[in-house]
Structures are given as C-alpha cells and as structure tokens.
Amino acid sequence: MNILVCISKSPDTTSKIAFTDGGTKFDENGVQFIVNPYDEWYALVKALELKEAIGGKVTVISVGDASNDPIIRKSLAVGADEAVRVDAADTDALFVAQQIANYAKEHDYNIILTGKETINYNGGQLGGMIAELVGLPYVAMATKLDLVGDLATIEREIQGGSEVLEINGGFVLSAAKGMAEQRIPNMRGIMAARSKPLNVIPPSGGESHTSVVNYELPPAKAQCKYIDAENAGELIALLHSEAKVI
C-alpha cells in the first residue's frame, strides 16, 4: 500500500504576523516555519500507522521552493520513506492540487492524505481539488480511518454527531484532530532522514486562478471601558448611544 501525504509549510504558531509589498505578501522575516500541524500530526502519522500495520511506502509531497526542505526533512525524520518537492511557488490551491494530482497519477497513488487545512491560510480546498483531478472519492475532515483490504471505513464529525463512511478502493482524505497522535522525531529517525531520497521535480503545467489583492490584520481590540457596578443607568445609556446594540 503506497500512500501519498501532502505537506505544507506554516509559520510557527507563536510567530508575529505582518505583511509586506503593500499588504499582498506575508512577511517571512524572522519567522520560524513548521510542518503544518494537520498535515504532520494527523495525515502523516496516520499514513505511518497504516504502513506499519499493512506494509507499503509513505511518500510526502510538498509544492514550494528550497525553503520547504527543512519541513520535508522533518517529515522524513518522523518516518516518511521518501519525499518529493515540486519546485514552484505555491501560488494558489488549484495550482498546488494540479501538481500533486499529476504526480499521483503518474506514480499510481490511490490513497492520498492531506491535513484538513493549513493553519496559515485555512483554505481547506486542496483535498477536494486533488480528488476531482485524480478521479477518486473525497472525504473531508476525517477523524478516523480503518483499512481492511481495499475497504476503508472513515469517520467524520458532523453537527451533533458523527458520520461513518465506507469506500472500496482508493480515496483522498483530509485529516482532522483525532486521526492520530503527534510523533516526535527520535534520533534514529533524524539519522535515517539523512539518507532518504528527496526528489526535486519541476512543475508540470497547471495555472493559478486566483491572486491576492491584499491581507489585513484583524482590527486591534478596542479599549475596555469599566463602569461602576452601581451605575447600571450609565451602562444602558452607553450600550444605546455608543455601542448602538440596544
């Protein structure tokens, strides 16, 4: 069973967020990057669990320039067998999906896992697009996956409960919390990652359909106004005249 896991680069959760180029680009200066946690903790680790249970190979794929190599090496240290980097800027989700779909088709992957979204752009589109492009069913935001032979049983949280689905054959799935537990690379993994293959390939076709007009930070939190507990009248007046909510 060969599994393809899509990984992307996200700023560390403690990074300061700022923009450059007139608000059209994320300012990477001084930012530490990590493997997008949904990709790493859930998609990649689930793929490793499947491999450990039934054999096969886990390939991680990432679209981006050489600055993605550290997160790819980390994925190899966590346990992926090999890695592919499509050497192109990850301009939009469709472009990235096209690159990954092309690679998956060419190399006959029919189980493809992604995280449910990236923690920087929160698009959540990639899995669905890949599924469409490779012609496989798609399950979004799955929290559990069991594989017996060709039969996959997949669970996902829905409003007020959960949904259990079965798929016979290949599929694309985006993984959410619950799918697996984070694995911290150990020294054996880090040493093994030194000699695992990281193949850099050129982009194959594909185009971007969207471009960023600008990014904006959320408005700064307004100052908190304290009103004496004795003074309910003033509170009501302010809610009416200033906050305009009553």
Next chain:
Amino acid sequence: MRTDQYTGHDYYNMDDLLTDEHKLVRDSARAWIKKEVSPIIEDAFEKGSFPKHLIPGLGEIGAFGPYIPEQYGGPGLDQISYGLLMQELERCDSGLRSTSSVQSSLVMYPIWKYGNEEQRMKYLPKLATGEFVGCFGLTEPDHGSDPGGMTTNFKDKGDHYLLNGAKMWISNSPFADIAVVWAKNEAGRIHGLIVERGMEGFTTPTTHGKWSLRASDTGELVFDNVKVPKANLLPNKSGLGAPLGCLDSARYGIAWGAIGAALDCYDSALRYSKERIQFGRPIAGFQLQQKKLAEMITEITKAQMLTLRLGQLKNEDKATSGQISMAKRNNVDMAIKIAREARQMHGGMGITNEYPIMRHMMNLESVITYEGTHDIHLLITGLDITGENAFK
C-alpha cells in the same frame, strides 16, 4: 506546575548560522522534554531523585553520546548538536542535563577516546541507548579542585588490578551500571579503569540532603580491595590530562546548558512581567523591570554568540581548554545572575514551584561548583594569558 509555555529566544538570529539538522535535533528534544519531562520535573526535584523512567527516552533523543560515531551506536552528530541538546535539557533542569553530560562526556568520551576497540564495542552501544548508565569518579573527599593529589590507587596483581580508595560527589553513582574511575598505579601515574556494579568490594552510597540538583542522583564510590580485570584499564591515555580531556568535553556542554537555564528564567520573567498588573499596568512597563529584562537578553545573546563560536572551534578540533573554561565560567555565572533577577521579577510567585526559577537558581549552585569552580576557571584563564600559575 503550570504547562510549559517556553519558546526559544534568538535576538541575533543565531538560528541562521545553524543547519537544518541542528534545528531538527534541538526542536525534537524540546518537544520531547515538554511532553515527557516538564510535567514531572518539579515532583522529581521535590522527591530528590532522578526520574529513571526517562532513560530510554533520553537515549532516543540522542542525549547519550551525541557525537559518538554511528559505528559505536551513537548518532554521529557534531559538537553544535551536542551543545544544543545540552541547552534543551538544562532549559528544563540542570540535573537532567548533568545525567546526560556525565554519560556522554565523562563515560562515553573516555571509552571512545582512551579505550580499545573491544571496550568501545562492549560499552558504547549500550550506553548510547541507556541500557547502561555510567558515572565518572575523579573527585575525592580530600581532593576536589586539586584532583592530581588523589589517593585512590590500584596495584598490579598479575591477572588483575586491586583497587582501593573512595570517590565523592559522583553524579549517577547510586544507580550506575559502570564507573570510569581515575586512580594511581604503583608509580603514581593516573589511569582510567572501568569498574562494573557487582564487583566485590565496590559500593555506591547515596549522598543525601542536597539543596541543589535534586533531580540528579549523587553518591560516593567506595573501593575496598576491588578486583578489576586487566581488560578494564583504558589503555590509550594516562596522566591527569586524561580526565581533564573528559572535563573539557563536559564543560563545553555545560556552557551550552547554562544558556538553557538562563533562557528558561528569562522566558518566564518576560511572560510574567507582561501579565502581572500592578499600579494599573503590566510590570513590564516599568523601567526597573525593563532594565532587568534588557540586561538578561543582552547577556544571553553574548553567551550564545561566544558558545556558538566555541562550537565551531570544537567541530574543527581547535578549541583550547582555556577557551572552554572561559565559556563555562561566563555562562554559568550569567545564568545564576539571571535566575536571581528573574526570581525577584516573579515576586512572591517566584518563591513557589509554580515557576521553575528557584529550581534553576538552586541547581546552578552545583553547576557553578562542579567541573571546576568559578574561581578555578578564572585561574585557568589567568594562567593561560599570563603564563603564571596561581594555583599553588
């Protein structure tokens, strides 16, 4: 204890000078420590015993003999990775780092450098995983800063050596499987011997009542006519230079470790001062508190640069004992001062084990004493720059 919210501080973008593997080693160690050690370290410190269940995990993150070549079961990392691992360990607790320092630089290093192939193959792979834990016996009750005066000795009895004497203040001794012991032969020359637990006449009483390094076990090594097989003598180096070579390696790791302790104190003080409101504003807004914080990060940054350069020299095998002494002395002193200032910034809360500060502060009293006291390192630098020996 509260959840471990530590994040690293890198004011001069020193990370740009590290390789991806350096960062992977460091960040993986940090993640493991936060998951496995931070939740239990206060308890271990309070109980006064080393949490032995962590030993296999320490082996897995590469904390035992990071630079030992792969052929002997080590990870074959460079000296900067070794330093970063020690920094992460001591960021959590100096005792945790001590256990790893001893295993790496004082037990594995001499077996690797001064041992023969048979000894390397017999001990190093098991020490790397933590299946064996080792200790290092140099200090004696009457010979601390002056180890050359040691009286522990061994006599050649034909098919074995007969070892007599006692060592004191030995980290890991109470549970160690093996001890690298420094003793004089009949001609008064210092040699290293590997003594194994279970050899008749060899005991390891625990030292009680420590106010420092409580999460590390310390004890004595007592040799009462211990028969040591001749195959257990480290053949490739003798004289005081042999144990001092080990100390150079360990002191280098301590220089990094101390930065870790300082970073943890600074990190906690910075966060606390932004959250703690007095006189209607965060205490971080007061000039007196800012002076403390600004001076802390300045001193940490200086130490980081000094130590990274030392690591580069170590990688090229060019670091001198004098340079290592300077870094150990400077960094431990820096850390202990930061711990004291950080403690004050936490007010009363800094007294409790809700915060790691007092633990670091107490631990660092050992760190500033062992592996050459603060004053002894000053004398080493003094001797190095003047050529005048002020020891005796």
